[in-house]
Amino acid sequence: MSDTQPVKKVCIIVSKGSLDGVYPALIMANGARMEGIEASLFFTFFGLNALNKTTLDHLKVATVGNPALNMAMPMLGMPMTMPFPTWMGALPGVSAFATSLMNKEMEKLDIPPVQEFLELISDSGGKIYACKLAMDMFKLKKEDLWDRVDDVLTVGQFYEDAAGAGTHIIFT
Amino acid sequence: MQKTIAGTTVEVNEEGYLTDMSQWTTAIADAIAAEESVGPLTESHHKVLNYLRDLQKQSATITIRGVGKSGVVTTKELYDLFPGGPLKKASKIAGIPKPVGCI
Numbered sequence: 001m002s003d004t005q006p007v008k009k010v011c012i013i014v015s016k017g018s019l020d021g022v023y024p025a026l027i028m029a030n031g032a033r034m035e036g037i038e039a040s041l042f043f044t045f046f047g048l049n050a051l052n053k054t055t056l057d058h059l060k061v062a063t064v065g066n067p068a069l070n071m072a073m074p075m076l077g078m079p080m081t082m083p084f085p086t087w088m089g090a091l092p093g094v095s096a097f098a099t100s101l102m103n104k105e106m107e108k109l110d111i112p113p114v115q116e117f118l119e120l121i122s123d124s125g126g127k128i129y130a131c132k133l134a135m136d137m138f139k140l141k142k143e144d145l146w147d148r149v150d151d152v153l154t155v156g157q158f159y160e161d162a163a164g165a166g167t168h169i170i171f172t
Numbered sequence: 173m174q175k176t177i178a179g180t181t182v183e184v185n186e187e188g189y190l191t192d193m194s195q196w197t198t199a200i201a202d203a204i205a206a207e208e209s210v211g212p213l214t215e216s217h218h219k220v221l222n223y224l225r226d227l228q229k230q231s232a233t234i235t236i237r238g239v240g241k242s243g244v245v246t247t248k249e250l251y252d253l254f255p256g257g258p259l260k261k262a263s264k265i266a267g268i269p270k271p272v273g274c275i
Contacts, residue, residue, distance in 0.1 A: 031274050034236055036256035110235040110275050120237060123247035124258075 008166030009038035011158070015172065017049030019059040019099060020066075023106070025172045026117045033124035041121070042158050044131035048138060051130055051145045056114045061098040063089030075101045115146065122148050129153045129161070178203040189263070189270050193228060196267030204265045210254050213265070217253055220245050221266040228268040234259065235275045 010032045014025040025041060032039040043051050050056050063069060069084040088094060103113070112120060122128055127150045135141070135152055142152055153161065162169055175184045178199040183191045188204070190196055198213075201221060205211040213221075223244045227234050236259050240247035254261040259271050 027274060030236070033251070034257060034259055110233065110237050110273075112237055116237075120240065120247055123240070124236075124251050 005166060007032075007037050007168055009040075009162070009164060009168070011040050011042060011162040011167060011169045013158075013169070013171045014041055014043045014047035014050065015045045017046035017055075017059065018062040019102060020061055021172070022047065022050040022059055022114065023111070025170075026114070026121065027111070028170065028172075029121050029126050030117065030124065033121065033126050038125075039121065040127035040129060040161060042129045042131060042153065044134045045137075048130060048134055048140060048145075050114055051118075051128070051149055052140065053144060053146055056118075056146060059099075059114060060095045061102050063095040063098050065089075069098070072098060072101060075105060118146060118148070122150075127151075127161070129158065131155075131158075187264075187270060190267040191269075193225065193267045196225075200267065201265050204267075208261050208264060209256070210261055210265060216245070216249070217265075220250065220253060220262055224262055224266045224268055228266075233273060234263070234271045235273055237275060 010028065012025045012029055014022060016022065029039040029041050050059060065086065066089065067086060069089065070080055070082060073080050073082045073084065111117070118128060128146075128148065130145055130149055130152045132152050132154045142149070151157075173184060173186070174181050175188070178197070180195070180197065180200060182195040182200065185191055188207075190200075198218075202211070202213055205213050205217070211217060220239070223239070223242060224234060236247065236250070239245065239250060239259065245253070250258045250262070254265075263269065263271055
């Protein structure tokens with residue numbers, strides 16, 4: 001007999017602020033709500049880039065230090081095995097170009113832009129939190145953030161929110 | 173496999189989703205809704221069910237974003253009408269296949 005405990009709640013910590021760093025967390029949180037699983041997102045460090053009003057819809061794909069960019073080659077009609085030299089990622093415009101390519105592909109799959117995605121998660125009952133310490137570090141105030149952020153939490157409050165059997169904490 | 177729902181024998185898969193959407197009736201919808209702890213079904217529920225059935229007839233991809241932007245129902249309302257997995261439950265009650273997407 002398998003003894004399976006259902007996942008009741010996911011608390012996802014988002015510490016990266018690139019497009020490819022933020023989207024997996026948004027998708028996992030929304031997917032959890034669609035399955036009837038409670039979800040909260042805790043944005044910390046560079047993850048706050050995805051909550052800052054002025055930057056949230058301008059996230060970029062990391063083209064420097066990303067040795068897996070060859071995966072985007074099929075979007076240009078080239079084979080995935082074609083290498084993407086890492087120095088090319090540093091050329092002006094390359095990150096913007098890769099970002100627009102990715103955004104286009106995501107739109108085709110009905111994956112919304114960041115702000116709309118946050119709205120979708122919030123409308124579904126998911127919670128959106130910002131990390132207090134990271135806010136202080138980056139000199140951000142609550143009014144700098146997207147209007148519907150539920151709260152600014154300390155680490156202790158984050159763990160309080162995560163309490164309960166069946167909660168899973170995921171760090172991204 | 174076959175299952176008798178609301179006095180009618182219908183074809184379903186292992187998870188209880190109708191495999192032939194033409195066998196669906198509102199009585200079947202009521203019965204599945206009760207099993208899924210949804211409802212009782214109101215006009216608002218039926219608007220969503222009809223919309224999903226129309227999409228399925230057109231073989232369109234069903235996503236939560238698409239339904240939320242359809243004008244038929246908002247995301248919030250959808251979650252309130254079908255608590256605990258809105259798209260999965262609504263699809264089951266509407267007699268169409270379980271949505272396969274992640275969005």
